[in-house]
Amino acid sequence: SYELFQPPSVSVAPGQTASITCSGDNLSEIYAHWYQQKPGQSPMLVIYQDSRRPSGFPERFSGSNSGNTATLTISGTQAMDEADYYCQAWDSSTAHVVFGGGTKLTVL
Protein backbone atom coordinates (compact mmCIF):
# COMPACT_ATOMS: atom_id res chain seq x y z
CA SER A 1 0.00 0.00 0.00
CA TYR A 2 1.04 3.58 -0.59
CA GLU A 3 2.89 5.32 2.26
CA LEU A 4 3.87 8.89 3.08
CA PHE A 5 6.84 9.68 5.29
CA GLN A 6 7.43 12.85 7.32
CA PRO A 7 10.18 13.81 9.76
CA PRO A 8 8.86 13.50 13.34
CA SER A 9 9.98 16.99 14.28
CA VAL A 10 11.24 20.27 12.82
CA SER A 11 12.48 23.28 14.75
CA VAL A 12 12.68 26.87 13.56
CA ALA A 13 13.52 30.23 15.05
CA PRO A 14 10.83 32.92 15.00
CA GLY A 15 10.87 34.88 11.75
CA GLN A 16 12.79 32.19 9.89
CA THR A 17 11.58 29.78 7.21
CA ALA A 18 10.39 26.31 8.15
CA SER A 19 10.26 23.48 5.62
CA ILE A 20 8.39 20.26 6.31
CA THR A 21 8.80 17.42 3.83
CA CYS A 22 6.56 14.54 2.87
CA SER A 23 7.96 11.66 0.83
CA GLY A 24 6.24 9.00 -1.22
CA ASP A 25 6.85 7.04 -4.41
CA ASN A 26 6.26 9.36 -7.38
CA LEU A 27 4.31 11.67 -5.08
CA SER A 28 4.30 14.43 -7.70
CA GLU A 29 1.97 12.30 -9.82
CA ILE A 30 -0.83 12.80 -7.30
CA TYR A 31 -1.96 15.77 -5.26
CA ALA A 32 -0.56 16.39 -1.78
CA HIS A 33 -2.52 18.28 0.86
CA TRP A 34 -1.41 19.63 4.24
CA TYR A 35 -3.22 20.00 7.57
CA GLN A 36 -2.29 21.91 10.69
CA GLN A 37 -3.38 20.60 14.08
CA LYS A 38 -2.76 22.64 17.21
CA PRO A 39 -2.94 20.92 20.63
CA GLY A 40 -6.49 20.07 21.60
CA GLN A 41 -7.90 21.30 18.28
CA SER A 42 -9.22 19.73 15.11
CA PRO A 43 -7.05 19.62 11.99
CA MET A 44 -7.27 22.50 9.55
CA LEU A 45 -6.55 22.42 5.82
CA VAL A 46 -3.63 24.76 5.06
CA ILE A 47 -2.58 23.71 1.56
CA TYR A 48 -4.49 21.65 -1.01
CA GLN A 49 -3.57 20.32 -4.44
CA ASP A 50 0.15 20.75 -3.74
CA SER A 51 0.24 24.53 -3.55
CA ARG A 52 -3.22 26.09 -3.27
CA ARG A 53 -4.06 27.99 -0.13
CA PRO A 54 -7.63 28.10 1.26
CA SER A 55 -9.13 31.58 1.22
CA GLY A 56 -8.22 33.56 4.29
CA PHE A 57 -5.22 31.46 5.22
CA PRO A 58 -1.95 33.35 5.75
CA GLU A 59 0.22 33.86 2.68
CA ARG A 60 3.29 32.78 4.60
CA PHE A 61 2.15 29.18 4.04
CA SER A 62 3.09 27.69 0.66
CA GLY A 63 3.52 24.26 -0.84
CA SER A 64 5.26 22.42 -3.64
CA ASN A 65 5.39 18.87 -4.96
CA SER A 66 8.15 17.50 -7.15
CA GLY A 67 9.50 14.04 -7.75
CA ASN A 68 9.02 12.00 -4.61
CA THR A 69 8.70 14.91 -2.19
CA ALA A 70 6.06 17.44 -1.27
CA THR A 71 7.13 20.37 0.88
CA LEU A 72 5.21 22.71 3.14
CA THR A 73 7.05 25.99 3.60
CA ILE A 74 6.24 28.54 6.28
CA SER A 75 7.95 31.88 5.74
CA GLY A 76 8.46 34.26 8.62
CA THR A 77 7.36 31.57 11.08
CA GLN A 78 5.41 32.81 14.07
CA ALA A 79 4.89 31.30 17.51
CA MET A 80 1.25 30.66 16.57
CA ASP A 81 2.43 28.31 13.82
CA GLU A 82 3.66 25.79 16.37
CA ALA A 83 1.58 22.68 15.68
CA ASP A 84 1.54 19.20 14.21
CA TYR A 85 1.45 19.14 10.41
CA TYR A 86 0.18 16.21 8.38
CA CYS A 87 0.50 15.58 4.66
CA GLN A 88 -2.20 13.60 2.90
CA ALA A 89 -2.85 12.15 -0.52
CA TRP A 90 -5.39 10.00 -2.28
CA ASP A 91 -4.06 6.97 -4.11
CA SER A 92 -6.61 6.51 -6.89
CA SER A 93 -5.17 3.13 -7.86
CA THR A 94 -6.26 1.67 -4.55
CA ALA A 95 -8.90 4.29 -3.62
CA HIS A 96 -7.08 4.71 -0.32
CA VAL A 97 -6.54 7.92 1.59
CA VAL A 98 -3.04 8.11 3.00
CA PHE A 99 -1.69 10.38 5.74
CA GLY A 100 1.89 10.96 6.69
CA GLY A 101 2.83 10.29 10.29
CA GLY A 102 2.88 13.99 11.14
CA THR A 103 5.61 16.50 11.93
CA LYS A 104 5.74 18.49 15.15
CA LEU A 105 6.86 22.03 14.37
CA THR A 106 8.54 23.78 17.26
CA VAL A 107 9.15 27.51 17.11
CA LEU A 108 12.15 28.09 19.36
Place this chain on the structure above:
Amino acid sequence: QVQLVESGGGVVRTGRSLRLSCVGSGFTFSGYGMHWLRQAPGKGLEWVAVIWFDESNEYYADSVKGRFTISRDNSKNTLYLQMNSLRAEDTAVYYCARDRVTYLSPNYEFDYWGQGTLVTVSS
Protein backbone atom coordinates in the same frame (compact mmCIF):
# COMPACT_ATOMS: atom_id res chain seq x y z
CA GLN B 1 -20.00 30.04 8.84
CA VAL B 2 -19.46 26.35 8.23
CA GLN B 3 -19.98 24.24 11.31
CA LEU B 4 -19.83 20.51 11.88
CA VAL B 5 -20.86 19.15 15.26
CA GLU B 6 -20.32 15.51 16.15
CA SER B 7 -22.05 13.59 18.91
CA GLY B 8 -22.62 10.04 20.08
CA GLY B 9 -19.21 9.13 21.42
CA GLY B 10 -18.67 7.38 24.72
CA VAL B 11 -17.35 4.27 26.42
CA VAL B 12 -18.46 0.96 24.96
CA ARG B 13 -17.54 -2.67 25.53
CA THR B 14 -15.62 -4.68 22.98
CA GLY B 15 -17.96 -6.22 20.42
CA ARG B 16 -20.78 -3.75 21.00
CA SER B 17 -22.15 -1.04 18.72
CA LEU B 18 -22.29 2.74 18.67
CA ARG B 19 -23.71 5.32 16.28
CA LEU B 20 -22.10 8.70 15.74
CA SER B 21 -23.86 11.73 14.29
CA CYS B 22 -22.58 14.91 12.69
CA VAL B 23 -24.81 17.91 12.01
CA GLY B 24 -23.69 20.40 9.41
CA SER B 25 -24.72 24.04 9.18
CA GLY B 26 -23.69 27.19 7.34
CA PHE B 27 -23.46 25.45 3.97
CA THR B 28 -25.56 23.40 1.54
CA PHE B 29 -25.03 20.03 3.23
CA SER B 30 -26.64 18.07 0.40
CA GLY B 31 -24.04 19.35 -2.07
CA TYR B 32 -20.94 17.93 -0.45
CA GLY B 33 -19.36 14.57 0.00
CA MET B 34 -18.76 13.88 3.65
CA HIS B 35 -16.10 11.88 5.46
CA TRP B 36 -15.37 10.31 8.81
CA LEU B 37 -11.79 10.29 10.04
CA ARG B 38 -10.30 9.29 13.36
CA GLN B 39 -7.27 9.86 15.54
CA ALA B 40 -6.20 7.40 18.20
CA PRO B 41 -4.86 9.00 21.41
CA GLY B 42 -1.44 10.50 20.74
CA LYS B 43 -1.42 9.15 17.18
CA GLY B 44 -1.86 10.43 13.64
CA LEU B 45 -4.88 10.82 11.41
CA GLU B 46 -6.70 7.94 9.73
CA TRP B 47 -9.46 8.21 7.14
CA VAL B 48 -12.43 5.97 7.88
CA ALA B 49 -15.17 6.39 5.28
CA VAL B 50 -16.75 8.65 2.65
CA ILE B 51 -20.25 9.07 1.30
CA TRP B 52 -21.10 10.90 -1.90
CA PHE B 53 -23.18 14.07 -1.73
CA ASP B 54 -26.18 12.21 -3.21
CA GLU B 55 -25.58 8.95 -1.27
CA SER B 56 -24.79 7.18 -4.53
CA ASN B 57 -21.49 5.74 -3.31
CA GLU B 58 -19.67 5.00 -0.09
CA TYR B 59 -16.19 3.66 0.55
CA TYR B 60 -14.36 2.46 3.63
CA ALA B 61 -10.89 1.98 4.98
CA ASP B 62 -9.86 -1.67 5.09
CA SER B 63 -9.64 -1.47 8.89
CA VAL B 64 -13.39 -0.86 9.26
CA LYS B 65 -14.87 -2.45 6.15
CA GLY B 66 -17.73 -4.78 7.00
CA ARG B 67 -18.09 -3.36 10.53
CA PHE B 68 -18.83 0.34 10.00
CA THR B 69 -21.53 1.93 7.85
CA ILE B 70 -21.62 5.56 6.78
CA SER B 71 -24.94 7.16 5.90
CA ARG B 72 -26.55 10.58 5.68
CA ASP B 73 -29.93 12.27 5.86
CA ASN B 74 -29.77 15.38 3.71
CA SER B 75 -33.19 16.51 4.94
CA LYS B 76 -31.68 16.76 8.43
CA ASN B 77 -28.19 17.93 7.38
CA THR B 78 -26.84 14.97 9.29
CA LEU B 79 -24.08 12.44 8.69
CA TYR B 80 -23.93 9.14 10.57
CA LEU B 81 -21.42 6.42 11.33
CA GLN B 82 -22.81 3.11 12.56
CA MET B 83 -20.01 1.20 14.25
CA ASN B 84 -20.52 -2.49 14.97
CA SER B 85 -18.26 -5.19 16.42
CA LEU B 86 -16.10 -2.56 18.05
CA ARG B 87 -12.52 -3.40 18.93
CA ALA B 88 -10.01 -1.82 21.29
CA GLU B 89 -8.12 -0.47 18.29
CA ASP B 90 -11.18 1.57 17.30
CA THR B 91 -10.58 3.80 20.32
CA ALA B 92 -10.10 7.29 18.92
CA VAL B 93 -11.48 10.77 18.46
CA TYR B 94 -13.80 10.58 15.48
CA TYR B 95 -14.10 13.61 13.22
CA CYS B 96 -16.55 14.33 10.46
CA ALA B 97 -15.16 16.43 7.65
CA ARG B 98 -16.46 18.04 4.51
CA ASP B 99 -14.98 17.31 1.10
CA ARG B 100 -13.80 20.46 -0.60
CA VAL B 101 -15.70 20.02 -3.89
CA THR B 102 -19.42 20.30 -4.52
CA TYR B 103 -21.81 18.14 -6.54
CA LEU B 104 -18.96 15.99 -7.82
CA SER B 105 -17.25 12.81 -6.76
CA PRO B 106 -15.14 13.57 -3.69
CA ASN B 107 -11.60 14.89 -4.06
CA TYR B 108 -10.60 13.56 -0.66
CA GLU B 109 -9.56 17.03 0.44
CA PHE B 110 -11.00 17.83 3.86
CA ASP B 111 -11.69 21.55 4.12
CA TYR B 112 -13.77 21.72 7.31
CA TRP B 113 -13.63 19.45 10.34
CA GLY B 114 -15.84 19.07 13.36
CA GLN B 115 -14.52 19.23 16.91
CA GLY B 116 -14.53 15.45 17.23
CA THR B 117 -16.18 12.94 19.54
CA LEU B 118 -14.22 10.43 21.62
CA VAL B 119 -15.00 6.74 21.35
CA THR B 120 -13.39 4.47 23.93
CA VAL B 121 -13.67 0.72 23.47
CA SER B 122 -12.72 -1.37 26.45
CA SER B 123 -13.22 -4.88 27.69
